[in-house]
Amino acid sequence: MMFADQARAAKEATGPLRRLDRAAKDRALESMAARLRDATASVLSANRADLERGRAAGMSESLQDRLALTADRVEAMAAGLESLAGLPDPVGEVVRGWTTPQGVRIEQLRVPIGVIGIIYEARPNVTADAAGICLKSGNASLLRGSSSALESNRAVIAALRAGLADAGLPVDAVNLVEGGYDITDEMMHARGLVDLLIPRGGAGLINAVVTGSTVPVIETGTGNCHLVVDSSADLGMAERIILNAKTQRPSVCNALETVLVLAEVAATAVPRLVGALAAAGVTVHGDPRCVELDSRVVAAGEHEFEAEYLSLDLAMRVVADLDEAIAHIARYSSGHSETIVTSSLASAQLFQDSVDAAAVLVNCSSRFVDGGEFGFGAEIGISTQKTHARGPMGLIEMTSTSYRLTGDGQTRLG
Structure with missing residues (x-):
């Protein structure tokens, strides 16, 4: 599928996602976790193929460590999805509220952002974490993993989408974006289809997305x-x-x-x-x-x-x-x-x-300094910028806010 078609499908999925209550999202997360556990053998087989290809190409030991999966790591990915199901749903939370002198009630509520694109390197566990956090916060995800983890990510995404189907939710809520640097460039310029981009990885990747994207970006940082x-x-x-x-x-x-x-x-x-x-x-x-x-x-x-x-x-x-x-x-x-x-x-x-x-x-x-250790269930990444999302990014950081006004016929004077 062409990237634009994937992005449009993800955009269409955001309508149903915005209306889901917590129970429906939690059932989907539990179903995704179950499917991922069932797919452990195929995920590990795919991961071995990625590692063998990486070693043959001279991949560094640090990147191999990021790429490698074990049965315990797959179990941790599934458990992370389940822990997200156990967390409160941020969507619909009233951040603040007041009544104007004219009697209009104003409330600021947390709402989903929409379609979130995540670009990351060699960490297939990020695939499950990101998909789960986006789903729980009512967002569709476009997941652009590196080519070094392609087979692993395909296996993980297949399991997660099967879990969504089992739960009766649109499978296009979670998408694996494949392709070369041209696809990354498309994601960076897909205003109107992608609402937010989050790059995770080395300084080169992060700087390229931050400086080149026309889509809003939350910058995750290197850790010196x-x-x-x-x-x-x-x-x-x-x-x-x-x-x-x-x-x-x-x-x-x-x-x-x-x-x-x-x-x-x-x-x-x-x-x-x-x-x-x-x-x-x-x-x-x-x-x-x-x-x-x-x-x-x-x-x-x-x-x-x-x-x-x-x-x-x-x-x-x-x-x-x-x-x-x-x-x-x-x-x-x-x-x-x-x-x-x-x-x-x-x-x-x-x-x-x-x-x-x-x-x-x-x-x-x-x-x-990690989303799991903070009690977030998982994390999208660790933001080093100074806007609303800073530090480990969990569910709340994947929401925006919307004002809702309720009156009984008031009109503005002056």
């Missing part, structure tokens, strides 16, 4: 995430948090990329943290002071602090004080998630008040 070891930090706590944030899954956007250590504790903290990271297989790239304090540190290159590693590599720098750490973050942060480990309430408050990011954390791992 920092952690500050304050002079009052419990170093045992800092070590645990750093290891979790860096090594649990290094290829994701909420993984830690840079550690900033205050000079007052550097002589003790740097060797301890480098030793723990080295034992976990992490290569530390440090400034001259870090190299001086521990011979295992690799000298950081000129641009070492500017971007994500997405691997078992980490940048480290010694800073004079908390103000210098905050200034470093202001220069290099992508606005995703920034952390401080401290025992000082004053330092925690200064950090949270000074750092401009979608999530600012005190004494916990950046790996918590």
Whole structure:
């Protein structure tokens, strides 16, 4: 099917979707989850084909990790759909309401956005998450996964559409968009058919969509995430948090990329943290002071602090004080998630008040910045822009609002 035809079919599906009550949407999500579980074998077979093709083409290990599915990951995708069914429906929620002096009742309600296009790379689990969130919030979805995950996405979408059919809903509420860069370009210029675009992936993809789209865009961001070891930090706590944030899954956007250590504790903290990271297989790239304090540190290159590693590599720098750490973050942060480990309430408050990011954390791992961990059931992505959707985007972020006015014959005077 041509993209324009897919988009028109999705647009037609938005009418019935807007009128669905919560019970109907929840039944559909549960049916989609059941069909996905039933299709586990075919999904995994398709995923193996994608992985084999990727390895033959020299795909990086971090991308392979993003692409790979297991039975547990498929189960997590199905469970995510079911958890969405258990969440309140944001559609119809009254945000605020009042009565004018003339007696007209005004209410601002949450409503679906319409057709949401999502462009993403190598993450077939995003396919289920995005389809489920869009459906629960009353939206139709056009899902443009990367060619590297094509067979996986086909299998997942087939299961989800079968679940929609079982529930008596239009299957065009969920669509897989296939094709090359020309199709992405069509999505970016489909004003009137696509109401919102959300890009997920590397900086190149995101920047291309943000700068080239005539359709409104919510920008998800790369995760150049920092952690500050304050002079009052419990170093045992800092070590645990750093290891979790860096090594649990290094290829994701909420993984830690840079550690900033205050000079007052550097002589003790740097060797301890480098030793723990080295034992976990992490290569530390440090400034001259870090190299001086521990011979295992690799000298950081000129641009070492500017971007994500997405691997078992980490940048480290010694800073004079908390103000210098905050200034470093202001220069290099992508606005995703920034952390401080401290025992000082004053330092925690200064950090949270000074750092401009979608999530600012005190004494916990950046790996918590995730829709599932936030209780959203799943997420469309993590927005680093500063409009209404910032941070993990769940159901509420996939709605707009509409004003409804009710009177009994009032007319405006003047």
